[in-house]
Amino acid sequence: MNNILNTRRAGVLLHITSLPGNNSQGDLGPEAYHFVDFLHDTGATVWQTLPLGITHLDGSPYQCLSAHAGNPALINLDWLVDQGWLYPPSNFDVYKDVSQTDRYYLLTEAYQGFLVRATTLQKNEFQAFCEDKAFWLDDFALFMVLRQEFNQQCWNQWPAALKEREAQALAAAHQQFKIQIAAVKFQQYVFFTQWLELKVYANQKNIQLFGDIPIFVSYDSADVWANRKVFKLDDNGEMLVVAGVPPDYFSETGQRWGNPHYNWDYLQESGFAWWLDRMQTQLEQFDVLRIDHFRGLEAAWEIPAHEPTAIHGEWVTAPGKMLLTAITDKFGEVALVAEDLGIITPEVDALRDEFHLPGMKILQFAFGGGADNPYLPHRHEQNSVVYTGTHDNDTTVGWVDSLDDDQRRYIYEYLDNPQTPLHCALIHAALGSVANLAIIPMQDVLELGSEHRMNTPGTTEGNWHWRFQWEQLTPERIARLAHLTGLFNRRA
Template sequence: MRQAGVLMPVTSLPSRYGVGTMGAEARAFLRFLHEAKQTIWQVLPVGPTGYGDSPYQPFSSLAGNPYLIDFDDLTAQSLLLPREYESLPWGSDPTCVDYGRLYELRLGVLARAVDRLRVQAATEFATFCADQASWLDDYALFMALKGRFQGAPWSAWPDAYRLRDAQALAEVQQLLHNDIIHWKGIQYLFFTQWSALKSYAQSLGIQLFGDLPIYVAEDSADVWASPEQFYLDDDLHPIDVAGCPPDAFSATGQLWGNPLYRWDYMKTEGYAWWIRRIAFQMRLYDMVRIDHFRGFDSYYAIPAGSADATCGAWRTGPGIEFFNRMKEALGELPIIAEDLGYLTPSALQLLADSGYPGMKVLAFAFDAGSGSNNSYLPHRYPTNSVAYVGTHDNDTARGWLKTANPADVAFAKDYLKLTDAEGEVWGLMRGIWASPADIAVVQMQDLLELGSEARTNTPATLGNNWRWRARPDYITAELTQRLAHYTKLYGRAL
């Protein structure tokens, strides 16, 4: 079945309170998708972000982001009062997320909601805590300890807590009881709202398309609670870390810094840690993109403490055995493989053996030197693939048209017959909608024909990423009708 969808981070939705949330604007966006004949909403990871604000470096791979909890919906449940948040200084720029303000203001507001939650929904809250204890207990204690130590990473905590001495943790759990309950309450609020949003999406025939980073952050509850799963030394410091070698994005490569997995140890446990993680994601979403899929074939290891990624080396990953074990445990799952970048023959074979659809990005298609041999040209897309003009790591379509090599732009204009009458950005999107790919996803910024100022992320940079937000009036009847027209024209509407 041919489908179409839109990539729109939840944080990028409009809101009066500094960041997009799971409330009324999210429901309005779902109605827009439905009316525009879309069947997929792709979101970025929704975990709690830390340093750098990247959703790919969360404090937990299972917890939800407190910033996404909607205040107005909490007020409708009598968990907040409007005066507790409406007059706070959330910022004056509706097109930009100010993460500093969110950090300073949001958790205090949510604390009031949790206080009321403990009284008004005590039974439901207790049931949630019991059901999610396998990860929630560690996460809540982790966050409470971070608060006690002024936000310091767990690797800098006193040894009794860093090394998880049982007696020390038992004592501090009593000392930080209220803080632990606070963090558990926030997760209850997040997952209650997420469940309601997912149900609303399903009622409109919209699938939620999630994103699972292959790695977890070093400063995360995942690593702190399960250090045996990661490539750490005896003192629990990373030996080698993740990244990728020099490429078109960066001459010195990308030094992500995530700890690597002990795949040999994971194998002895039947990859149970990963199976639990995947199963959890499949309860959140209808389909999941696994980021950096080639890392399961071979992964790039960079000595910890390196200044950049130039001195790394490739190592062998778990391969198809990992996915076979996952299928045995969980069955066939709607997984999409992020297979971008240079792929070795063995990585290509892994993708083929898995059966998962890969990704095709139009922005990579128009290298004038490669001509019609480029596999990212739409006429070469396999049906079992997901097509994009660009992902969150690419410039917007308008930005690409302005900054790309003129010869490449000329090639695109010739190949797609781009015209001013249609609009060159819409012509680029037409290229993937018309392609054989089963799924075509466009960024919201491209539907709005925005330039580089609206780019979501620039890899290997810090400080100005993950901040774009749509203006309150971004959805119009004209846009809805035009998107619906193209979707029906190319057989992607239900």
């Protein structure tokens, strides 16, 4: 197992969009660096985020337009001003309250400024970036331009020649839209440059960046358009089956995610090339990676595409051992975490354990079912990651408020009747766990209620918008986290 995950550490879960700031969502500007400083000052050494890709209109980072590309909405515009590629508004030193529509206009303006004012070294760096990332960037940039040209329609609604990627049509599109394509590539160059600058700063402060790989990709994505053989599609490119999970803790009808399933036979024949390319991109950006819905690498829930819910599906096995072996063979020892929540079988446990991957322990799942519940702290293993809750859970304050008196009494008794509020005691229990890595959502650090939760699974409204403010991070809360990371030997 990678040494990062073999050391006692504490971390905080906070997506980039949840950072404070002047615009509609957080970005990779000064607030991100301030957050790194906060982690460093408290002794926390891991910053976990959600996926960084370009979202659809619902805002979910688990349904993105590319498995590789970063979200230009996270680009800090003032950085472009500092580079001399974008002039600030006449009455302000910085851009404030910029809409996403205006943001994309300003990024295009910055590209024009780059062409005129960038140094030779910067232009060479951009060219090198485009060449290094060409294995995904060329298709992605054309995809984004065509999607704009066709009013954001899914690629299966495009003219047949482009939908089917006929060589002559692609060549003509590359020629017709070469300026727009270059502008999209520039956005990715800026995103990756800003992200890697943040990563260098974080690593210098002994902060490891912890990313998240959704196991499936969106049907409406550059990946599916450019790699149809990788997925289970019919001759017209339509999905035969879609991904999801059967009824569980979160939903009585299961979750119908709607993602296409992998054509594992083709992936095996191709040496898992598509997956290895995907991992390469993620490993450049992060020190640790969580494989979301890890159980899908052993068997995944396949739902006939015409079914409206996830109830009528079946488990179909996947060659997870072969894929993880291919990843290890190419990249060596990497720090991977298995999101092993939900319906987990002995086969899934065996796959995780064979590759010595830490699983996840969620304290909000711990206090039901009796003393043998695997999420209870006395059942934790050293090679695991413990959370009070995840981005899919209620905040711990909200969760505690939802409990009845008997449930609260049981948890208090289990925790030896602490004198602190129950939500604080659960943070104490997570950081005191034997698990090597303990992650606390920022909402729990700030002691916030249900109205601040990040996502409610099975819903499409009101998610992914939460942001914190620095004034919520009182000196007492900073001191408490710093005390607990030291008390439980988590200052790696």
